[in-house]
Amino acid sequence: MTAPAKTAPAAQGEGRPVGPHPGDEPLGNPAxxxxxxxxxxxxxxxxxxxxxxxxxxxxxxxxxxxxxxxxxxxxxxxxxxxxxxxxxxxxxxxxxxxxxxxxxKPRPHGYVRVNSPASIWTRPVDIARKATYTTRGDLGGEQVRTKANRKSVKVQVVDDGSGPAMQERVTRSLNNEFRTLTTPPAVSVKLLPNPQARQVAGPARTASADAKATTTPEVTQ
Known part of the structure; x- marks a missing residue:
């Protein structure tokens, strides 16, 4: 009978992830x-x-x-x-x-992990900047304000007249943008009144009021 073949010893580090893999979350400064x-x-x-x-x-x-x-x-x-x-x-x-x-006191958590084989983490301030950039690229406007934390993103944008359709479009665009995060934040979009629309509506109301004031009332006998 032949002797059983000797099995090679397990390589050192076997079972560990090979190549880039997610590391620990970077934490903030201790209190x-x-x-x-x-x-x-x-x-x-x-x-x-x-x-x-x-x-x-x-x-x-x-x-x-x-x-x-x-x-x-x-x-x-x-x-x-x-x-x-x-x-x-x-x-x-x-x-x-x-x-x-x-x-x-535990060190604060201030980062959100990106879905990637490598260890990539982003800050809430970077999420807010990305939301502002995406909203401006989608709408072509400049009047955008964003606040973000690890769980939510709040965007304030001037209404272009489309109302809920604009709000839904911005929300959908931001949700697609943040799908790459392990825990995507909840997106909230608030529409602000358009100051140009107010300026246009102001003279129109004034002209209408002047027209009503100059109308001669009918005299009944």
């Missing part, structure tokens, strides 16, 4: 970022004060009680257990809880 910066600046300032006290203590023979930190500790230690001290302690506790909350 504790600026708190960390401010805390670092505060610690640097305290380090400078401590260095100053050490310098004056060893080279200027300044007593520890007369140093900046010594005066601070003496001032804090002289507080009596009154309403002011209790209020200050409560404020410090609340401040600590707020810092803990911002420390564990």
């Amino acid at each position: 504790a970022r600026w708190l960390s910066v401010l805390t670092s600046l505060l610690l640097l300032a305290l380090s400078g004060v401590a260095a100053r006290d050490l310098w004056y203590h060893f080279y200027r023979d300044e007593p520890l009680d007369e140093s900046w930190l010594g005066r601070t500790w003496n001032f804090l230690g002289s507080f009596a257990a009154d309403a002011v001290a209790v209020t200050l302690g409560i404020i410090l506790i609340l401040l600590g809880l707020i810092l803990v909350f911002f420390t564990f």
Whole structure:
């Protein structure tokens, strides 16, 4: 009998996606970022004060009680257990809880994934710009305002006189444009009154009113 053929060992990395594949969503800056910066600046300032006290203590023979930190500790230690001290302690506790909350607060989600083998993500501001560009290209107008987030797109456009037909056309065009997103946003189109139509209607109403005013009323006997 022949011996069974030896199977080749599994290649390293087998089972992993080959080539470009979607990566993790890029997240926004954590809420504790600026708190960390401010805390670092505060610690640097305290380090400078401590260095100053050490310098004056060893080279200027300044007593520890007369140093900046010594005066601070003496001032804090002289507080009596009154309403002011209790209020200050409560404020410090609340401040600590707020810092803990911002420390564990998740990073914000601010991107929408594009259906693609590669990892492509877009921002709501880019979606708004794309909606404005698409609407202007479809209507040929310039008076378009757009607001967008990860779940919805709100477009305001001046009515060209077609009314609901224009609204439906813009909505359909934007829905087709955003089909490439993994989670397409809900499109909302609002029609604004046309100022040129108002200007044309104004003189017409004025002329009609003048014509009625100059008409001679009939006299009945």
